[in-house]
Amino acid sequence: MPPLHTYSVEAASIFLMPNKTFPAQFEFLDEIRELVAQVAREGGFTEKEIYSLQLAADEAASNIIEHAYEGVSNADLYITCDVHGNAITITMRDTGKAFDPSKVKQPNIKADLSDRQIGGLGVYLMRKLMDEVRYESNSRTGNLLTMVKRKG
Amino acid sequence: MEITTQEYKHCDLIKVKGRIDSATAPEFSKALEKATEAGHFKIAVDMSELEYMSSAGFRALLATQRNCKRYNRGELVLVTVPDRIREALELAGFTELFKTFDDSIAAVGSF
Numbered sequence: 439m440p441p442l443h444t445y446s447v448e449a450a451s452i453f454l455m456p457n458k459t460f461p462a463q464f465e466f467l468d469e470i471r472e473l474v475a476q477v478a479r480e481g482g483f484t485e486k487e488i489y490s491l492q493l494a495a496d497e498a499a500s501n502i503i504e505h506a507y508e509g510v511s512n513a514d515l516y517i518t519c520d521v522h523g524n525a526i527t528i529t530m531r532d533t534g535k536a537f538d539p540s541k542v543k544q545p546n547i548k549a550d551l552s553d554r555q556i557g558g559l560g561v562y563l564m565r566k567l568m569d570e571v572r573y574e575s576n577s578r579t580g581n582l583l584t585m586v587k588r589k590g
Numbered sequence: 591m592e593i594t595t596q597e598y599k600h601c602d603l604i605k606v607k608g609r610i611d612s613a614t615a616p617e618f619s620k621a622l623e624k625a626t627e628a629g630h631f632k633i634a635v636d637m638s639e640l641e642y643m644s645s646a647g648f649r650a651l652l653a654t655q656r657n658c659k660r661y662n663r664g665e666l667v668l669v670t671v672p673d674r675i676r677e678a679l680e681l682a683g684f685t686e687l688f689k690t691f692d693d694s695i696a697a698v699g700s701f
Contacts, residue, residue: 464613471611471642489642489674496644500612547683551659554652559645559682566681 462503462513462532470499474519474528481521483589491526491587494567497560498530498583506534506581524589525569531582536575593621600701601632603669603694607639610647619650622666626657631664634697638670648684655687665689669697 458473460466471492478488499515507513516531545558564571570586591608602625610618625633633654637643651666658664667689671679679685691697 464611467611467613467644468609486674486677489678492642493644493678496611500644500646504612545682551652551656551687554687556645556649556652559648563645563678563681 457516457518460499460515460517462507462510462515462534464500464503466515467496467499470515470517471496473517477519477521478526481526483521483526487587487589490567491528494564494585494587495528495530497564498528498585501537501560502530502532502534502581502583506532506537508535510534526587528585529582531580533580536581537573537583538575539571539573591617593618595621595625597630598698601634601698602630603634603636603698605636605639609642610640610650611642611644612646615644615646615650618647619653622650622654626654631658632701633658633664633666634669634691634694634701635666636669636694636697637672637675638694640672640675643675643678645682648679648682651684651688665701667691667697667700669694 460470474491474495475488478491483491502515513532513534518527518529520527539561542558542561545555545562546553547562549555564585568585568587570584572584574582576582591606591610591614594605596603596605604621604625606618606621608614622633635651655666658666669691670693671690676685689700691700
């Protein structure tokens with residue numbers, strides 16, 4: 439990581455760090471993808487990369503809504519999206535059930551039709567599409583997912 | 591998302607426009623189930639005007655392909671898959687599970 443000057447971090451935080459709260463419902467996935475596309479486009483990512491970022495963000499948000507907030511209504515999803523230099527960082531925070539990615543079995547993407555499992559495909563795609571995917575769970579602040587993708 | 595189904599003599603052509611995600615995938619599944627419940631197991635899905643598909647859409651395609659191929663009674667094929675969607679399907683290893691055609695005439699004619 440190159441050193442960052444304090445003033446540039448602050449300037450970037452103001453102009454490039456939309457911090458948005460979305461209701462944790464599938465109907466808001468469109469808006470989440472739109473937010474990611476907007477920030478990535480302004481940050482100079484290609485259309486192909488933007489599609490990948492939208493897909494990764496969608497899979498992440500869908501998983502949170504479906505699993506972390508399973509059976510919960512009125513829940514929120516807190517998203518930040520930020521470009522620094524040649525990398526975009528997307529974070530998603532929720533207060534639902536903790537998620538242990540090591541328990542997600544990697545899907546066999548070469549299996550026959552009858553043996554194909556769809557579970558775990560979202561996490562698999564996120565890892566393939568992004569350069570970094572990290573999860574942290576904290577009983578006080580909730581779950582934090584951080585995804586990073588560099589240009590090119 | 592918008593879905594139109596055309597019934598041909600040998601297959602159903604289902605055209606889906608717009609975006610398939612976790613919010614819209616149930617409606618896409620319903621359109622596919624409507625065909626299979628009517629005993630139509632030869633299905634071509636026209637994606638020429640599809641802008642986006644997440645794994646929720648992949649799931650619907652997979653479930654339908656399993657149903658269609660059971661007892662060798664049919665198959666689901668994909669038509670005019672946009673590049674971005676094809677790349678995502680490839681990443682998930684799904685391209686091997688579906689025949690693809692460049693246009694709907696070729697797809698309908700294949701049945």
